[in-house]
Amino acid sequence: MLSHKAKYALKALLYLAEQDENHISRTVEIADGANIPKKFLEQILLDLKRGRFVSSKQGKFGGYYLIKSKNDITLAEIHRLFDGAIALLPCASLNFYEPCSDCKTESECSLRHGLMLIRDKTLKAMEGITIASLVKK
Amino acid sequence: MLSHKAKYALKALLYLAEQDENHISRTVEIADGANIPKKFLEQILLDLKRGRFVSSKQGKFGGYYLIKSKNDITLAEIHRLFDGAIALLPCASLNFYEPCSDCKTESECSLRHGLMLIRDKTLKAMEGITIASLVKK
DNA sequence: AATTAATTCTATCGATTTACTAGACTTTAG
DNA sequence: CTAAAGTCTAGTAAATCGATAGAATTAATT
Structure with missing residues (x-):
C-alpha cells in the first residue's frame, strides 16, 4: 500500500501537471486544489524538490512548478x-x-x-x- | 513490502510442504528448520490455521500439517x-x-x-x- | 528600510503498528 | 498423573506514520 505521503505527492504532481506552462503554484493553492493538509504538503514538496521532480521559487510570489516532464514521472x-x-x-x-x-x-x-x-x-x-x-x- | 509475519508464514508453509506426506511437524521443529522465533511462529501458525491453510493436532505428539495443496496456496x-x-x-x-x-x-x-x-x-x-x-x- | 508573503528547516507529538515475549490454560498420549 | 504439545490473552519496546508548530530565510513591493 502507498503511504499518505506518496498518495499526496502523486496528487500534488497531478495538480502541477494540470496547470498552464510557466504557472507557479503556491503550496496553499495545491493543498486546497488537491485536498491535502498544507503543513504536511510542505514537507512532501520539499521531498519532491530534493528528488528533482519539482523546483521552487522562494519569497513573495514564490511557489512550486514541475521541472520534469509529466511523461517521465512514473x-x-x-x-x-x-x-x-x-x-x-x-x-x-x-x-x-x-x-x-x-x-x-x-x-x-x-x-x-x-x-x-x-x-x-x-x-x-x-x-x-x-x-x-x-x-x- | 511483506511483513515479517507474512515472510515467516511463507517459510513455514514451505517447510511443511517439504515434509513427507502424513508427517506432522511440531512448532519448534518448524521454528528451527525455517529460522523463525518460536513464540512468534505460534501466532502465525494459528493464523494459518484460521485461514484453513494448515490444521493441527493438539496434545503430546501434536503439531501442524498442510490441509491445502501446495499448488493451491498462492x-x-x-x-x-x-x-x-x-x-x-x-x-x-x-x-x-x-x-x-x-x-x-x-x-x-x-x-x-x-x-x-x-x-x-x-x-x-x-x-x-x-x-x-x-x-x- | 520596512512590510508582506512565500518557502525552508527542525522539532515534536499522539496514535498506531510491528515484532516479538511471557505466561497461563487446554488437550492428548502414554 | 504427567509430560509434551497446541491455544489464548496480554503486554511491551521500538519504530513508523500522519500530521502540527513555529522560527528562520528569502524575495518582491512599497
Missing part, C-alpha cells in the same frame, strides 16, 4: 522516493537490496527467486503509469 | 491474510475496498484507475507464485 519513482522498495522483500530489491538476516547458510533464500519475478512484473507495470497518463482520465 | 492469499490489500490504495482494492476520504466530490479519484491497472497485474503475478513453485528451486 509511479515507480514516486513509490521509491516516499515508500522505498517496490520488491516484497529487501533481498529481492534492485534499489534497496539487503540480504535477509534469517536465511541461514544458503546464499539465496527460498523466497527470493519468486519475489524477484513479482518485482519485475510490478515494476514494469508501475513504470507504465506516469503523471501524464493519470491526467488524461 | 502468494496473493498469504499477502491478504497477513498484510491485507494488494492494491496500492484501498479505493483500488478488490478485497479491502474503501473509498478515499480525501477525494472531494468526484466519485472516482484521479489515481484509482491507474492503480487498478497495477493491482490487476500484480495480483496476476502473485497468484502465479505458489508454495509448490517455491519448493522446487
